Amino acid sequence: MLKRKNEIAIVVIAFLILFFVSQFASDAPHEYPKLLEIPWDHTPITVFVDDVNVPQHYSPTYRVQVEYALLYWETGGNLKLDFIPDFEIVDTDDADISIMWVENLEEVTGADEGVAGFCISYEVNGTYEHADIVLEVGNYQGYSWRQYGDRNMLLITKHELGHALGLAHSNDRKDIMYPAYEEMDDVNPLLLNATRPFLLVFGVGSLVVIGFLLVNWRRYKRKREHLEMELFGGDGV
Ligand SMILES: [Zn+2]
Missing domain, CATH: 1.10.287 (Helix Hairpins)
Incomplete structure (x- = not known):
C-alpha cells in the first residue's frame, strides 16, 4: 500500500x-514597446463614436463596449501607460479619436485576413493630432459569416485604443496589446484563443x-x- x-x-x-x-x-521575456511616450499634448482626449453610419450587422451594444474600453484605459488599462488618460465622448467628428465600424475589413479596406480592427494615427511634432479607429463587426470563417459578440468587440476596441494611446504590440499573450486578432494568417485567432x-x-x-x-x-x-x-x-x- x-x-x-x-x-x-x-x-x-x-x-x-x-x-x-x-x-x-x-x-519569453515580455516586451511592451511604445510608439509614443506622451501621445496627446492635452486633456481630455475627445472621442467621436460614429454609431449613425453603421454597417448592416452593427449591434447597438457595440457602442457600450467602446465606453467600457475607454473606462478600461481611464482606470489604468494594462498598467503600461506612463499617464492616465481622460476621455470625453463628443458629438463632432473633429474629435481627437474617431471610431467607426465597417462590415468586414478585408472587403472594405483590403486589410489582411484576420485583422479585426486598426488604428491610424497622424503624428505632428511628436504627438498625435488625430487617430482613426476602424472596427469590423464580423468576419468570414470559411464561407460563413460570423458576427463578433460584445466580448470580442470589447477586446478589439481596447486593443485599438491602446494604439491610439501610443502603445505598440506586446509579445505577452496575456496582454491586451498582444496582436491576437492581427497578423495571423493561417489560424483563426478567435478560435485559437477560445x-x-x-x-x-x-x-x-x-x-x-x-x-x-x-x-x-x-x-x-x-x-x-x-x-x-x-x-x-x-x-x-
Ligand atoms: Zn494592433
Whole structure:
C-alpha cells in the first residue's frame, strides 16, 4: 500500500515539474514597446463614436463596449501607460479619436485576413493630432459569416485604443496589446484563443491518465512476476 502511494506521488510530482517547465519554457521575456511616450499634448482626449453610419450587422451594444474600453484605459488599462488618460465622448467628428465600424475589413479596406480592427494615427511634432479607429463587426470563417459578440468587440476596441494611446504590440499573450486578432494568417485567432484553455486541460488530463496507466502497468507486471514465481518456482519461463 505504501509503495503504491509512493508511485502515485512520483507521478504527480513528475507531472507538476513537467507542467511548470512547459509553462516557463514558453514564456519569453515580455516586451511592451511604445510608439509614443506622451501621445496627446492635452486633456481630455475627445472621442467621436460614429454609431449613425453603421454597417448592416452593427449591434447597438457595440457602442457600450467602446465606453467600457475607454473606462478600461481611464482606470489604468494594462498598467503600461506612463499617464492616465481622460476621455470625453463628443458629438463632432473633429474629435481627437474617431471610431467607426465597417462590415468586414478585408472587403472594405483590403486589410489582411484576420485583422479585426486598426488604428491610424497622424503624428505632428511628436504627438498625435488625430487617430482613426476602424472596427469590423464580423468576419468570414470559411464561407460563413460570423458576427463578433460584445466580448470580442470589447477586446478589439481596447486593443485599438491602446494604439491610439501610443502603445505598440506586446509579445505577452496575456496582454491586451498582444496582436491576437492581427497578423495571423493561417489560424483563426478567435478560435485559437477560445480553445487554448481546453487544449491545456486536455494536455494535463492526458498526462495524468498516462501516469496512472504507467503505475497500473508496473503493478500488473509485479503481480505477474509474483504469480510466475509462485507457479513455476522462479525458474523463469
Ligand atoms: Zn494592433
